[in-house]
Each structure stands twice: as C-alpha cells, then as structure tokens.
Amino acid sequence: MRTSPLLEQLIDALRCLPGVGPKSAQRMAFHLLQRERQGGLKLADTLNRAMTDIGHCQECRTFTEDDVCHICKNPKRRENGQLCVVESPADISAVEATGMFSGRYFVLMGHLSPLDGIGPGDIGLDIFDYRLQQGDITEVILATNPTVEGEATAHYIADLCQAHQVSASRIAHGVPVGGELELVDGTTLSHSLLGRQRIN
Amino acid sequence: MRTSPLLEQLIDALRCLPGVGPKSAQRMAFHLLQRERQGGLKLADTLNRAMTDIGHCQECRTFTEDDVCHICKNPKRRENGQLCVVESPADISAVEATGMFSGRYFVLMGHLSPLDGIGPGDIGLDIFDYRLQQGDITEVILATNPTVEGEATAHYIADLCQAHQVSASRIAHGVPVGGELELVDGTTLSHSLLGRQRIN
Ligand SMILES: [Zn+2]
Numbered sequence: 001m002r003t004s005p006l007l008e009q010l011i012d013a014l015r016c017l018p019g020v021g022p023k024s025a026q027r028m029a030f031h032l033l034q035r036e037r038q039g040g041l042k043l044a045d046t047l048n049r050a051m052t053d054i055g056h057c058q059e060c061r062t063f064t065e066d067d068v069c070h071i072c073k074n075p076k077r078r079e080n081g082q083l084c085v086v087e088s089p090a091d092i093s094a095v096e097a098t099g100m101f102s103g104r105y106f107v108l109m110g111h112l113s114p115l116d117g118i119g120p121g122d123i124g125l126d127i128f129d130y131r132l133q134q135g136d137i138t139e140v141i142l143a144t145n146p147t148v149e150g151e152a153t154a155h156y157i158a159d160l161c162q163a164h165q166v167s168a169s170r171i172a173h174g175v176p177v178g179g180e181l182e183l184v185d186g187t188t189l190s191h192s193l194l195g196r197q198r199i200n
Numbered sequence: 201m202r203t204s205p206l207l208e209q210l211i212d213a214l215r216c217l218p219g220v221g222p223k224s225a226q227r228m229a230f231h232l233l234q235r236e237r238q239g240g241l242k243l244a245d246t247l248n249r250a251m252t253d254i255g256h257c258q259e260c261r262t263f264t265e266d267d268v269c270h271i272c273k274n275p276k277r278r279e280n281g282q283l284c285v286v287e288s289p290a291d292i293s294a295v296e297a298t299g300m301f302s303g304r305y306f307v308l309m310g311h312l313s314p315l316d317g318i319g320p321g322d323i324g325l326d327i328f329d330y331r332l333q334q335g336d337i338t339e340v341i342l343a344t345n346p347t348v349e350g351e352a353t354a355h356y357i358a359d360l361c362q363a364h365q366v367s368a369s370r371i372a373h374g375v376p377v378g379g380e381l382e383l384v385d386g387t388t389l390s391h392s393l394l395g396r397q398r399i400n
C-alpha cells in the first residue's frame with residue numbers, strides 16, 4: 001500500500017496467522033477497515049490479553065489463563081480416575097465434543113521425536129510421572145495421534161504407567177492411520193474411545 | 201475451550217476475519233499461543249492502531265492514516281493530469297503493481313447500486329465532481345470492475361466528465377468479464393490499461 005504505511009504494517013502483521021499469504025492478508029485488512037472496525041478493535045484487545053495472560057495449566061499443561069484449568073478444577077472430573085493423554089489442546093476439544101469422556105487430561109504439547117531432540121522432559125513426562133505417583137489415577141487412556149511418533153510416544157507412556165502399576169489403554173483403531181486426531185469426526189472418535197484396548 | 205474462557209474469546213474474535221470459520225479460528229489461536237506470541241502481540245498492537253487511525257484520503261478517498269495519502273501528496277503524480285477511478289483500495293494496489301500508471305486515483309469505495317440504495321453521493325461522486333472543477337485533470341481513466349454495476353458506474357462517471365469537458369476512457373477488455381479487478385494478473389491489467397478506449 002503506497003497510500004498508507006500503517007496499512008502496509010497491518011497486512012504484514014496479519015501474515016503471522018497460519019495459512020495467510022500476502023493476498024489474503026490484504027483482503028482481511030480491507031475487510032476489517034471497510035466493514036469490521038469494531039470487530040477489529042475487539043480482536044486486537046482479546047489478542048493482546050490472550051498472548052499476555054494465557055499460560056499452561058499446572059496439572060494438565062493445556063492452555064489456560066488460570067493456574068489450574070477449568071477441567072482440572074472440576075471435582076466431578078476426578079471421580080472415575082481416568083486420565084486421557086493427548087498431544088495438543090485442540091485434541092481436548094475433539095475428545096470433549098464426543099461427550100464420551102468425563103475424566104481429566106494430560107497434554108503433551110507434542111510427541112517424542114529423538115531426531116529433533118525432543119525427549120520425555122520436553123513433553124512434560126516428568127510432571128506426568130509425578131501425577132502417577134499421587135495414586136488417584138486408575139487408568140491412563142492414550143489418545144496420541146495414530147502416527148509413527150504418536151504410537152511410539154504412547155508405548156513410552158504405557159511403560160511409565162506399568163512402572164507405577166497404573167492401567168493404560170490405547171484408543172481403538174477407527175481413527176485413520178497417519179491422520180491428525182483433531183480432524184477426526186466425532187462418531188469415529190467416540191467408537192475409538194469405546195473400543196480402546198489395554199496394552200499392559 | 202472448556203479449559204479457558206479467554207481462549208474461547210480469542211477463537212470467537214478471530215472469526216471477524218473474512219473466510220475464517222470456527223475450525224480455522226481454533227487453529228490460528230493455537231498456532232499463535234504455541235509458536236507466535238510475539239507475532240500475536242505485534243498484530244494486536246498494529247490492528248489497534250490501524251482500526252483507530254486509518255481513515256480516508258481527503259482527495260482520493262483511499263485508506264490512509266494521513267489527511268492526504270502518499271500518492272496524492274506526490275507532485276510527480278500530478279504531472280500527466282490522469283485520474284484513475286477504481287472501486288476499492290485493493291484495486292490501487294493492482295494498478296500500481298503493473299507499473300503502467302503514474303497519475304492519481306479516485307476510489308469509489310463501491311459502485312452505483314440503485315436497488316441497494318447506493319447513489320452517486322454514497323460513492324463520493326460529489327467530491328469527484330468538485331475535483332473535476334479544479335481544472336488540473338485532463339483524462340479520467342475508468343477502471344471500475346467489468347461487472348454490470350461497474351460498467352453502469354463507469355458510464356455514469358463518463359457523463360459527469362463530459363459535462364466538465366474532461367476526456368474519459370475505459371480500460372480495455374482483456375480483464376475477464378464478470379471478474380474482480382484485484383484478482384486479474386498484472387500482464388492482463390497492463391494490456392487493458394494500454395488498450396483503453398475513449399468513450400466520449
Ligand atoms: Zn488442566
């Protein structure tokens with residue numbers, strides 16, 4: 001935009017969003033200026049607060065602005081002693097949407113990847129180990145992605161569970177192999193939760 | 201996100217962006233939180249300043265944070281006496297990218313649309329009329345979109361020009377009929393500028 005350096009900066013800044021190239025960034029900027037100034041101001045404010053205030057839950061590691069997230073705080077979610085291990089916060093949304101799970105979560109924020117130097121400590125397995133020691137978890141449901149890395153991570157965690165005499169299960173096949181958990185439809189994911197099989 | 205109301209607000213606020221549904225808003229929010237906090241903060245700040253400070257150029261009506269935009273301010277752009285009339289600020293970028301035009305612009309911010317109650321005053325033609333009266337414009341190049349409304353608007357403006365004895369031309373066909381000017385490739389647009397024909 002030769003007519004406005006600030007507009008140029010806005011188009012540039014919008015490109016930090018995933019999947020937004022120069023053309024769609026321009027389209028977004030014009031749309032906001034022409035039709036959505038209030039929405040744009042609200043987005044600016046929310047974005048600022050979210051980037052500043054949202055950290056990780058001390059218990060499950062998911063994103064939250066509190067010390068402990070709303071799910072971990074809820075006493076009802078402790079009753080069945082189940083802990084569902086997922087790779088990312090988006091996977092929590094996917095599992096919650098099935099309505100089939102009422103326990104708590106543990107979010108790895110990734111998966112084991114020795115080639116990239118990502119070991120157990122990098123995906124919070126020290127915290128996970130500590131949680132197993134508390135003795136209130138009776139079953140760990142491994143809902144990592146059905147990829148090579150996800151499977152390897154699930155096996156590693158299953159071994160940890162065995163060391164603490166905690167039962168571990170893997171969500172059933174039904175989720176397409178090689179896919180991403182958050183893209184799976186709710187019905188398939190419900191089936192895979194119901195059909196989970198013990199692996200130790 | 202049952203784990204974080206603020207994250208839920210962020211996902212919701214991102215949906216003011218055009219073409220962003222609930223799924224991609226979630227994806228954007230997680231991406232920013234996980235990998236782009238600095239980019240997210242910068243976007244928040246730029247967005248806030250842009251929504252607050254960017255108005256319209258007093259001369260050409262395009263978006264700018266100044267009273268008069270950088271193109272209108274440039275004395276070199278007054279030399280050839282040409283004024284290119286476009287529907288939106290994005291069209292200025294498209295024409296500028298051809299490198300074939302060195303005059304000034306006038307941005308309608310829309311087109312005539314009697315059925316929607318959009319008349320000459322709504323697309324700035326009162327300001328346009330006033331500019332024609334200044335006597336420094338020798339040719340008006342009509343680069344509205346090659347749609348029914350764009351053609352009708354071009355004809356209306358051509359009549360205004362005739363009333364002021366200012367020559368008016370329409371960019372040549374070559375831009376696909378029924379398309380949007382900003383989506384046309386640079387070569388096609390260059391040809392359509394060179395092949396423009398007088399209509400009065
Ligand atoms: Zn939590």
Ligand SMILES: [Zn+2]
Nearest residue numbers: 257260269272
């Ligand atoms: Zn201007």
